[in-house]
Amino acid sequence: xINRVLIRLKIVQIIYAYYQNGGKNLDTAEKELFFSLSKAYxxxxxxxxxxxxxxxxxxxxxxxxxxxxTASKEDLNPNTRFVENRFIAQLEVNKQLNxxxxxxxxxWEAEDGLLKSxxxxxxxxxxxxxxxxxxxxxxxxDREFWRKIYKKIFFNNTQLDAVLxxxxxxxxxxxxxxxxxxLKTIKRFDPKNGEKQALLPEFKDEEDQDFARRLFRRTxxxxxxxxxxxxxxxxxxxxxxxxxxxxxxxQIALAEILSFPNIPVNVSLNExxxxxxxYSTPKSGGFINGTLDGIVNQLKKENKLTKN
Numbered sequence: 001x002i003n004r005v006l007i008r009l010k011i012v013q014i015i016y017a018y019y020q021n022g023g024k025n026l027d028t029a030e031k032e033l034f035f036s037l038s039k040a041y042x043x044x045x046x047x048x049x050x051x052x053x054x055x056x057x058x059x060x061x062x063x064x065x066x067x068x069x070t071a072s073k074e075d076l077n078p079n080t081r082f083v084e085n086r087f088i089a090q091l092e093v094n095k096q097l098n099x100x101x102x103x104x105x106x107x108w109e110a111e112d113g114l115l116k117s118x119x120x121x122x123x124x125x126x127x128x129x130x131x132x133x134x135x136x137x138x139x140x141x142d143r144e145f146w147r148k149i150y151k152k153i154f155f156n157n158t159q160l161d162a163v164l165x166x167x168x169x170x171x172x173x174x175x176x177x178x179x180x181x182x183l184k185t186i187k188r189f190d191p192k193n194g195e196k197q198a199l200l201p202e203f204k205d206e207e208d209q210d211f212a213r214r215l216f217r218r219t220x221x222x223x224x225x226x227x228x229x230x231x232x233x234x235x236x237x238x239x240x241x242x243x244x245x246x247x248x249x250x251q252i253a254l255a256e257i258l259s260f261p262n263i264p265v266n267v268s269l270n271e272x273x274x275x276x277x278x279y280s281t282p283k284s285g286g287f288i289n290g291t292l293d294g295i296v297n298q299l300k301k302e303n304k305l306t307k308n
Contacts, residue, residue, distance in 0.1 A: 001044055001181045001200035002037050005271070007212045008252070009173060010036050012275055015219055016248050026220055033216055039170035041202045043178050045100040047154070048185065048199070051146060052092045053108035054122070057115040059083040079132055082122075086191065087143040093195040114163050121153045139191045147186045155179055173278075211260070219255040226254040233294040245280040246288055253292055258299075261307050265296055 010033060018029040062078050065071060091097065101107065108115060122128050131145045154160060164171045181200055189197055203209045219226070230250050234242060253272040257265055269292055276284040299305035 001041060002203050002208065003177075004208065004211060006040060006174070006177050007037070007208065007215070008256075008271055008275060009177075009278075010040070011212065011216050011219070011252055012245075012249060012279060013173070015216070015252060016245060016279075018220070019244065019248065023220075026217070029220075030213070030216055033212065036170050037212065038202065039168060040174045040178060042100075042104060042106070043164070043168075043171050043174050044181050044185075044200065045097060045104075046106055047175075047178060047182050048091060048094075048097055049101060049106065050108055050118075050154070050160075051150065052088060052097075053111075054115055054118050055083055055085065055088045055092075057112075058119050061119070081132055081137070082128070085142045085146065086139045087146050087186070087189060090189060090191060090194065090197060094197055094199065095195050096199045111163060114159060117159055118153060118157075122149055125149070125152060127152060143186060143189055147183060150179075150183060150186065154182075214259060215252065215255055218259050219252045222255060222258075223251060226251045229254060229295045229298070230291060233298065234291050242287075243280055243284065246276065246284050249276050249280065249284075250288055250292060253288075254295065257292075257296065258305065264308060265305075266308075269293070269296075 014029055014033045014036060017032075018026075062080070062083060065078070066076055127145065127148045131141070134141065161175060164175060185200055227247065230242075230247060249272050253268055256263060256268045256272075260268075269289065272292070273285045273289045276288045280288075296305060
């Protein structure tokens with residue numbers, strides 16, 4: 001699940017914090033990097049659980065209405081299509097997800113306010129109204145309903161974001177990327193797999209894990225060389241006047257360009273220019289792009305960089 005986009009973001013965050021804290025313990029900082037990545041995987045599982053909890057909350061509300069003293073005909077015979085959604089039923093019994101919930105002791109049960117708000121937003125949506133009124137029914141329709149609902153209501157939801165931020169500082173910048181993995185997981189669910197449906201693994205393979213470790217270590221261990229290159233190519237700027245975040249981003253970009261010959265230079269440049277737009281000043285993207293481009297051209301002339 002953890003892809004290289006997320007790995008790069010985490011490395012920027014951890015290395016920036018490493019220097020802000022005096023740059024004293026590389027091993028401790030590396031452990032923090034992998035702990036931070038593991039928290040992103042926790043968020044992935046936690047958001048999958050949220051769909052189950054919203055459905056349980058809706059079922060509880062239906063049951064309460066049935067037992068009202070003044071229960072209406074609709075209260076007594078409700079449309080149960082939403083609470084009997086087959087995709088959610090399969091997700092609810094998923095072995096991996098239930099193991100996560102048991103091990104982490106994670107639950108949304110204490111977040112009644114959020115569950116109520118999400119359910120109300122779902123019920124008010126056209127997606128819900130069309131789904132509940134449909135004359136056809138299938139597992140595929142149930143799964144597609146939740147893919148659409150997740151994308152429309154769980155994405156960019158300020159209340160949900162605030163709850164997650166209160167629960168873990170590690171999740172501040174993760175949700176946008178993790179949301180894409182949740183959508184990918186919904187699409188992959190197959191009723192044939194039942195409770196054994198595989199969720200996305202924490203790392204796609206050992207190569208990505210190695211990428212994180214090598215990029216992190218080489219950025220710090222070769223810092224003097226990278227900063228020398230930056231200083232030589234930063235258009236007469238005194239390196240001490242360049243924003244520390246810009247220096248960190250360029251340092252990591254150079255570590256990637258020089259250490260991973262299988263990654264095209266333009267891919268690395270584009271990734272770090274985008275990161276600069278997120279974490280640094282409005283002008284940082286252009287400055288970083290120009291500086292790194294100058295360094296790449298210099299290294300090619302000196303035959304220290306041969307890849308495109």
